[in-house]
Amino acid sequence: MDQDKTMGMRRGTNLPRMGDFNQSVILEAIRRAPAGLSRIELADATGLSAQTVTNITRRLLDDELIAEAGRAINGPGKPRVILRLVAESRYSIGVHLDPAVITLVLLDLSGAVVRRRVMRTPAKEPQLIVQTMAQAIEKLIAESGVDREAIAGVGVAAPGPLDAAKGTVIDPPKLDGWHRVPLRAALSEATGFGVTLEKDTTAAAVGELWTGQGPPEESFLFVYLGTGIGAALVRAGDPIRGSSRNFGEVGHIIVDPDGPSCACGARGCVEVVCTPQAIVEQAERAGVFAEGDPAGVEERFTLLCERAAEGGDAALAVLRRCAGHLTVLVAALANVLDVDRVVLGGPFWSRLEPVYLREIPDALHARSATRAVHTLPVDGTVVGDDVGAVGAACVVLDSVLTPRAADLYLED
Amino acid sequence: MDQDKTMGMRRGTNLPRMGDFNQSVILEAIRRAPAGLSRIELADATGLSAQTVTNITRRLLDDELIAEAGRAINGPGKPRVILRLVAESRYSIGVHLDPAVITLVLLDLSGAVVRRRVMRTPAKEPQLIVQTMAQAIEKLIAESGVDREAIAGVGVAAPGPLDAAKGTVIDPPKLDGWHRVPLRAALSEATGFGVTLEKDTTAAAVGELWTGQGPPEESFLFVYLGTGIGAALVRAGDPIRGSSRNFGEVGHIIVDPDGPSCACGARGCVEVVCTPQAIVEQAERAGVFAEGDPAGVEERFTLLCERAAEGGDAALAVLRRCAGHLTVLVAALANVLDVDRVVLGGPFWSRLEPVYLREIPDALHARSATRAVHTLPVDGTVVGDDVGAVGAACVVLDSVLTPRAADLYLED
Numbered sequence: 001m002d003q004d005k006t007m008g009m010r011r012g013t014n015l016p017r018m019g020d021f022n023q024s025v026i027l028e029a030i031r032r033a034p035a036g037l038s039r040i041e042l043a044d045a046t047g048l049s050a051q052t053v054t055n056i057t058r059r060l061l062d063d064e065l066i067a068e069a070g071r072a073i074n075g076p077g078k079p080r081v082i083l084r085l086v087a088e089s090r091y092s093i094g095v096h097l098d099p100a101v102i103t104l105v106l107l108d109l110s111g112a113v114v115r116r117r118v119m120r121t122p123a124k125e126p127q128l129i130v131q132t133m134a135q136a137i138e139k140l141i142a143e144s145g146v147d148r149e150a151i152a153g154v155g156v157a158a159p160g161p162l163d164a165a166k167g168t169v170i171d172p173p174k175l176d177g178w179h180r181v182p183l184r185a186a187l188s189e190a191t192g193f194g195v196t197l198e199k200d201t202t203a204a205a206v207g208e209l210w211t212g213q214g215p216p217e218e219s220f221l222f223v224y225l226g227t228g229i230g231a232a233l234v235r236a237g238d239p240i241r242g243s244s245r246n247f248g249e250v251g252h253i254i255v256d257p258d259g260p261s262c263a264c265g266a267r268g269c270v271e272v273v274c275t276p277q278a279i280v281e282q283a284e285r286a287g288v289f290a291e292g293d294p295a296g297v298e299e300r301f302t303l304l305c306e307r308a309a310e311g312g313d314a315a316l317a318v319l320r321r322c323a324g325h326l327t328v329l330v331a332a333l334a335n336v337l338d339v340d341r342v343v344l345g346g347p348f349w350s351r352l353e354p355v356y357l358r359e360i361p362d363a364l365h366a367r368s369a370t371r372a373v374h375t376l377p378v379d380g381t382v383v384g385d386d387v388g389a390v391g392a393a394c395v396v397l398d399s400v401l402t403p404r405a406a407d408l409y410l411e412d
Numbered sequence: 413m414d415q416d417k418t419m420g421m422r423r424g425t426n427l428p429r430m431g432d433f434n435q436s437v438i439l440e441a442i443r444r445a446p447a448g449l450s451r452i453e454l455a456d457a458t459g460l461s462a463q464t465v466t467n468i469t470r471r472l473l474d475d476e477l478i479a480e481a482g483r484a485i486n487g488p489g490k491p492r493v494i495l496r497l498v499a500e501s502r503y504s505i506g507v508h509l510d511p512a513v514i515t516l517v518l519l520d521l522s523g524a525v526v527r528r529r530v531m532r533t534p535a536k537e538p539q540l541i542v543q544t545m546a547q548a549i550e551k552l553i554a555e556s557g558v559d560r561e562a563i564a565g566v567g568v569a570a571p572g573p574l575d576a577a578k579g580t581v582i583d584p585p586k587l588d589g590w591h592r593v594p595l596r597a598a599l600s601e602a603t604g605f606g607v608t609l610e611k612d613t614t615a616a617a618v619g620e621l622w623t624g625q626g627p628p629e630e631s632f633l634f635v636y637l638g639t640g641i642g643a644a645l646v647r648a649g650d651p652i653r654g655s656s657r658n659f660g661e662v663g664h665i666i667v668d669p670d671g672p673s674c675a676c677g678a679r680g681c682v683e684v685v686c687t688p689q690a691i692v693e694q695a696e697r698a699g700v701f702a703e704g705d706p707a708g709v710e711e712r713f714t715l716l717c718e719r720a721a722e723g724g725d726a727a728l729a730v731l732r733r734c735a736g737h738l739t740v741l742v743a744a745l746a747n748v749l750d751v752d753r754v755v756l757g758g759p760f761w762s763r764l765e766p767v768y769l770r771e772i773p774d775a776l777h778a779r780s781a782t783r784a785v786h787t788l789p790v791d792g793t794v795v796g797d798d799v800g801a802v803g804a805a806c807v808v809l810d811s812v813l814t815p816r817a818a819d820l821y822l823e824d
C-alpha cells in the first residue's frame with residue numbers, strides 16, 4: 001500500500017474513544033460545580049443520556065474521583081443525590097523556575113494550593129539546581145502528608161523559548177550556564193515522577209483558566225509580566241501552544257518609536273521598554289531614586305511602585321508612561337488574536353496593578369480594532385504572584401482531566 | 413433545576429454525531445487523494461474499521477459524492493476498487509469585495525475554478541452594488557451551465573472588521589457609504605442562496621489550505637497584501653477566526669520607528685509603511701516616477717514593481733526597504749503565533765513576489781525567536797491573485813465538507 005498517499009490524514013473515531021471522552025466531560029462538569037451536581041443536572045449539562053451518565057458516574061465513584069454528597073430536594077419527586085469531586089483523590093506539583101526564585105506548589109484535584117515553598121534560585125550549575133529542585137519537591141510532599149501514589153506528576157514552568165520535543169530549556173535569561181539543559185529528563189530522573197515542561201506564560205494562562213472558572217468557551221489573552229514579558233492565548237478552554245510550544249514571544253514588538261535601541265537592531269521593543277529592568281531604568285532617569293536607596297532591580301522596582309502608590313509625582317508619571325507602552329503591546333496582540341478578554345498577571349503584576357488597571361482599559365478600548373463590535377474587558381489575574389507555579393501544576397491536572405475533542409481521533 | 417450552574421459546560425457526544433464525523437473524515441480523505449483510494453487504504457488512513465468504511469462509502473456512493481473509478485492491483489489478492497471524489501457533484505460560489513474590483517469564482521467540490529468573472533466595483537450606493545453582485549452571480553451560473561441545485565452556497569470575502577453575528581461589513585476602507593451594511597442578508601435575499609460572510613484575510617487562508625494540499629496538521633501564518641494588510645492563522649486544518657471572527661487586524665503594529673506619523677497617534681505603523689499606497693508614496697519621494705507616468709496608486713504600484721524588475725536602482729531600493737519593514741511585521745506575528753510556515757499572498761502579492769521572496773526569508777530567520785528549535789519556511793501563495801474569491805468559495809465547501817472534532821459535541 002502507498003503509505004505516502006494517506007500519511008497525515010485526519011483520523012476517525014470509535015466507541016471506546018467516545019466513552020473516554022464522555023467520562024472526561026462528566027468529570028469536568030463536576031469539577032466546575034463546587035456545590036456538586038445531580039445525575040439529572042449532569043445529563044442536562046452535557047447532553048448525554050441518563051443511562052450514559054449513570055454508567056460513567058458509577059465508574060468515577062468506583063475510582064473514588066467523585067463521591068455522593070447528600071441529597072437535594074428540587075420541587076416534587078425523589079430527592080436527588082449530589083455528586084462532588086473528591087479533591088484529595090489526586091494531586092499535582094508545580095515548579096516555577098525563575099532567574100531569581102524557584103516556587104513550588106502542591107495542588108489538589110480541585111486546583112486548590114495544599115502546600116507551597118519558595119527558595120532563591122541557587123547560583124549553581126544546572127545539574128545542581130535540578131538536584132535542589134528535586135529535594136524541595138520531596139520536602140513539599142513530606143510536609144503535606146500526601147500519599148506519593150496520589151500525585152499525578154510534576155509540571156515545570158520555565159522561560160521560553162523551549163525545545164519541547166527534547167524537553168530542554170534553550171537559553172533562559174540571567175541563568176548563566178543554562179544552555180539547552182534537558183530539564184524534563186533530569187528532573188524526572190531525580191524525582192521518579194513524570195515531568196511536563198511548559199513555557200511560564202502558557203502555564204500561567206492554564207492556571208488562570210483552571211482557577212478563574214470563567215465560561216469554558218471564553219477566549220482570553222494572558223499578558224505575563226515577569227523578568228521578561230510574554231503572552232498566551234486560551235480559546236474554548238484550551239491554551240494555544242503553537243507548533244513548537246513557543247507561542248507568545250513578544251519581546252521584540254515595537255511599542256515606543258522614541259524608545260531606546262534594542263540589541264535586535266530596532267528601537268523601542270517591549271524588552272527595552274516594558275520589562276521591570278527597563279522600567280527601573282526609566283525611573284532612574286526620571287530621578288525617582290535617591291542616594292541610599294537599594295541598587296537591585298527587584299528592590300528598586302518595588303520602591304518605585306510604593307512611591308507611586310504614596311502619590312510621588314515622578315514615580316507615578318513613570319508608571320503611567322509604562323502603562324501606555326504596555327497598552328500598545330496589548331492592543332497589537334488583542335487586535336491580532338481577537339479575544340473576549342485580556343488578563344494581566346505574572347510575578348511583577350500585583351505591584352503594577354493599581355496604576356495599570358487605572359490606565360490600560362480606556363487606552364486599550366481606543367486602540368481596539370473591534371470596538372464597534374464588542375468591548376474588551378481587562379482584568380488582573382485571580383491567581384496571584386504564584387501564577388507560574390500554580391499554572392505548571394494545573395497543566396498536569398489539565399492533561400489528565402480536561403476533555404479534548406481531539407482526543408477522540410484514533411491513533412496512528 | 414439551576415440552569416446557571418450548568419450553563420456553558422462542555423457537551424458530550426453520541427453515536428449519530430460520531431457517524432456524521434466519520435463520514436466527513438472519509439470524504440476528506442478521498443478529496444485529498446486526487447488519484448483516489450481503495451476501501452482498505454481508507455481504513456488505514458482513518459483508523460476506522462473495514463465495516464465502518466464500507467457502510468460510509470456506500471452512503472457517499474448513493475449520494476453521488478464519490479464514484480468507483482477502476483481497480484488497482486497491488487501485489488497478490490483481489491484487485492481493489494478505487495474510490496474518487498465526484499468533483500461535479502457539488503459547487504460553491506466565492507465573491508471577493510475589494511474597493512477596486514469585485515471578483516467572482518465558481519468552484520467544484522475538488523476546489524478547481526470552473527468559471528471566473530471580474531468587474532470594477534461600481535461607484536454606487538451599497539444596495540445597488542449588492543444588486544450588481546447578484547446579477548453577476550446569475551451570469552456566472554448561466555455561463556457555467558451548472559445546475560443551480562448543485563451549488564452549496566455563496567461565500568463573500570470582505571475587508572474587516574466585520575460584525576459576524578449580524579453579517580455586516582462595518583467600515584470597509586475606500587467604499588464610501590459602506591457603514592454597517594447588512595451584506596449577508598442583502599445578498600442572500602437577492603440570490604436565494606445561503607451566504608457566508610468572511611474576512612478577506614481568513615478567506616484567503618482557507619483558500620490556501622484547500623488548494624495547497626499541505627499536511628493537515630501543519631500550521632501556517634497567512635499574511636495578506638491587499639489595499640490593507642491583514643493576517644490569518646491556520647492550525648490543524650482549521651482557520652482560527654477569533655472571538656468575533658475578526659482575527660488578524662495588524663494595521664497598527666509599528667514596523668518602522670523612523671516611519672511617518674499614523675492617524676492612531678503612533679509612528680511607522682503597518683498601515684502607513686507597508687500598504688500599496690504607502691509604498692507608492694515612498695517611491696514618489698525616492699524619485700522613481702517621472703512626468704507622464706500615470707497618477708493612480710494601482711498603476712504606479714505596478715510601474716514601481718516593473719522598474720524594480722528591470723533593474724532600476726531607486727525602485728529596487730524602495731521595494732527592498734519595504735520588504736524589510738514587512739519582515740518586522742511577519743517576525744512579530746510568527747514569534748507570537750509560533751507557526752510551521754509563513755505564506756504571503758493577496759491581490760498585490762504577485763507583483764512583489766520576486767523582490768520579497770529574495771529579501772524576507774533570511775531576514776525573518778534572523779528575527780525568529782524559535783530559530784534554535786526549527787526553521788521557518790516562507791512561501792508565496794499557490795492560489796494566485798484571486799485568493800480572496802477562491803478562498804470565499806472554499807469557506808463554503810469547508811463548512812460542508814471538513815470534519816471538525818468540535819462538531820461531535822451534542823447541541824444545547
